[in-house]
Amino acid sequence: MTVTDLVSYEDALASYDPVMGLEVHVELGTKTKMFCGCSTELGAQPNAQTCPTCLGLPGSLPVVNATGVESAVKIGLALHCEIAEWCRFARKNYFYPDMPKNFQTSQYDEPIAFDGYLDVQLEDGEVFRVEIERAHMEEDTGKSTHVGGATGRIHGASHSLLDYNRAGIPLIEIVTKPITGAGERAPEVAKAYVAELRELIRALGVSEARMEMGQMRCDVNLSLMPKGSERFGTRSETKNVNSLRSVERAARFEIQRHAAVLSSGGSIVQETRHFHEDDGSTTSGRVKEEAEDYRYFPEPDLVPVAPPRAWVEELRATLPELPRLRRNRLREEWGVPALEMQAILNAGAVDLIAATVEAGARPAAARKWWMGELARSANESGRSLDELDITPAQVARIAELVAAGELNDKLARQVIVGVLAGEGDPDTVVEKRGLKVVSDDGALGAAVDEAIAGNAAVADKIRGGKVAAVGALVGAVMKTTRGQADAARVKELILQRLGVEG
Ligand code: ADP
Ligand code: MG
Ligand code: ZN
Numbered sequence: 001m002t003v004t005d006l007v008s009y010e011d012a013l014a015s016y017d018p019v020m021g022l023e024v025h026v027e028l029g030t031k032t033k034m035f036c037g038c039s040t041e042l043g044a045q046p047n048a049q050t051c052p053t054c055l056g057l058p059g060s061l062p063v064v065n066a067t068g069v070e071s072a073v074k075i076g077l078a079l080h081c082e083i084a085e086w087c088r089f090a091r092k093n094y095f096y097p098d099m100p101k102n103f104q105t106s107q108y109d110e111p112i113a114f115d116g117y118l119d120v121q122l123e124d125g126e127v128f129r130v131e132i133e134r135a136h137m138e139e140d141t142g143k144s145t146h147v148g149g150a151t152g153r154i155h156g157a158s159h160s161l162l163d164y165n166r167a168g169i170p171l172i173e174i175v176t177k178p179i180t181g182a183g184e185r186a187p188e189v190a191k192a193y194v195a196e197l198r199e200l201i202r203a204l205g206v207s208e209a210r211m212e213m214g215q216m217r218c219d220v221n222l223s224l225m226p227k228g229s230e231r232f233g234t235r236s237e238t239k240n241v242n243s244l245r246s247v248e249r250a251a252r253f254e255i256q257r258h259a260a261v262l263s264s265g266g267s268i269v270q271e272t273r274h275f276h277e278d279d280g281s282t283t284s285g286r287v288k289e290e291a292e293d294y295r296y297f298p299e300p301d302l303v304p305v306a307p308p309r310a311w312v313e314e315l316r317a318t319l320p321e322l323p324r325l326r327r328n329r330l331r332e333e334w335g336v337p338a339l340e341m342q343a344i345l346n347a348g349a350v351d352l353i354a355a356t357v358e359a360g361a362r363p364a365a366a367r368k369w370w371m372g373e374l375a376r377s378a379n380e381s382g383r384s385l386d387e388l389d390i391t392p393a394q395v396a397r398i399a400e401l402v403a404a405g406e407l408n409d410k411l412a413r414q415v416i417v418g419v420l421a422g423e424g425d426p427d428t429v430v431e432k433r434g435l436k437v438v439s440d441d442g443a444l445g446a447a448v449d450e451a452i453a454g455n456a457a458v459a460d461k462i463r464g465g466k467v468a469a470v471g472a473l474v475g476a477v478m479k480t481t482r483g484q485a486d487a488a489r490v491k492e493l494i495l496q497r498l499g500v501e502g
Helices: 008-017 065-080 181-205 244-263 307-317 322-336 340-344 352-358 362-379 391-405 409-420 426-433 441-454 456-461 467-480 487-497
Strands: 016-027 090-091 103-106 113-121 126-141 143-147 160-165 170-176 216-226 236-241 271-274 280-288
Touching: 008 103, 008 143, 008 244, 016 181, 016 244, 065 113, 065 126, 065 181, 065 307, 103 126, 103 456, 113 181, 113 280, 113 322, 113 456, 126 181, 143 391, 181 216, 181 244, 181 322, 216 244, 236 280, 244 271, 307 409, 307 441, 322 352, 322 362, 340 362, 352 362, 352 391, 352 426, 362 391, 362 409, 391 409, 391 426, 409 426, 441 456, 441 467, 441 487
Parallel strands: 236 271
Antiparallel strands: 016 170, 016 216, 090 103, 113 126, 126 170, 143 160, 216 236, 271 280
16 A cells, blocks of 8 residues: 555544554663673674573573563553562564574563553643553564665575574563554654653663664554444554654554555454655554464473562662653753753753753753754764763853853853863863953953944944944954953943943
8 A cells, every 4th residue: 555545644533543552672771681691782793792592502591680670670660560479481482583592582471560551741731641551571582684685674685694692682571551542642642652661761770762773662553443433443563663753653654544444445454564764654564473373381491580579669669750750840940831841852851951950050051052052063963962972060060151251152152062072171171272251351442442443334323322233343343352252341342432321
């Protein structure tokens, strides 16, 4: 089906109610893999971080990573889930070259966490509750690279390369209950849910959850039911969607595609689908296995996991403030409108601004620098704000120098450029580049005289009472002093010299 065959979004929603299910995989940031001691660090030579256990060699035995379990419990608690008193791992049996054991160690009917919820805030401030079915522990697969074809897919490739460094890295899979009642806002809810979950995972410190690096990926299940019906339709499952925007687009496309199929009398096939970033469409993947095809059975090589209640309560006590509540609190403390807070969140600047305020800057100043000059610089270099070579403490120091009148905005921007270029901390850059506001009358006097002499006509106008024209002369002084003059003092000096009251 091409994009043009779709039913319009409005028409689709006029006839059908969407039902959604979101499955999110999060790669945990543990030092070692889930069932062996291999490093999880990125960037190693292919297959350098493997051992008999994660390669599934005969006779090897797995051992559970305690930090992996702890992270799973924290995630479960933060999602208001119940934590299993006793649960097991299960083998999910299937063959694929990126999975050398021929089964994935996962959890099936005994997840470590279940029955929770996450409240997500939509752009207009409305709070929507997404119910959580379960969060379970499992392991990642290796990575295949198909060589020789045009598309990078296996079709047309001459051979494939396999890297098992990722095989066995701990994953938590978080599965929602069917999400109903979102109506036309379903795609927005999907996006807001994944965004909120990402914030939560980061706040817990269990993963950086960078979607662009595959540390967090989302499968979007979607079906439609005719308006008024309560019986769920057949779902499609769009796999491995890896940006917030794509989650929203995939849900939207599937709503339109399902509506087109259903309204022309067709029926939806239960299948997986691929999402395409370029045009926002999805195409058919494989017909979906039923759970029984995987021949799940309890993992015999691992002991059951029975988190002691006292330990679970200890972990509960360490949970940070929920990101949504923290955001609302900061928004009030900073006095910013909801829309701007959303922009700050989208820019990944909440923590940076909070840390800058903590380091002594006024909220307005902290926001101004992170969302202005620094956002622009990050954008230009294709990095995120937290990857810039400047710390919140340094931004706070620059804001302090501006507040004290030692820098103006223009000079402050140059200090930022210097810090980002690795020239040192703000005070060092000010010193090295000689970037101080000049307010010393002696130093400014010559520049003021020069500006008056060089703009005689303007000077006459001002003498004649057109005080507003003084801006042109201030501008001239700023130019000759390369932006370093104290503009307010320059204005006073010019008016004094011309014998006009300010
Ligand atoms: P699978 O392993 O087949 O992907 P899961 O139970 O792990 O199954 O996930 C299915 C997801 O789809 C869950 O989030 C569930 O709530 C959701 N879901 C189930 N039935 C439907 C449906 N008819 N329409 C939309 N979503 C559904
Ligand atoms: Mg699934
Ligand atoms: Zn290993």
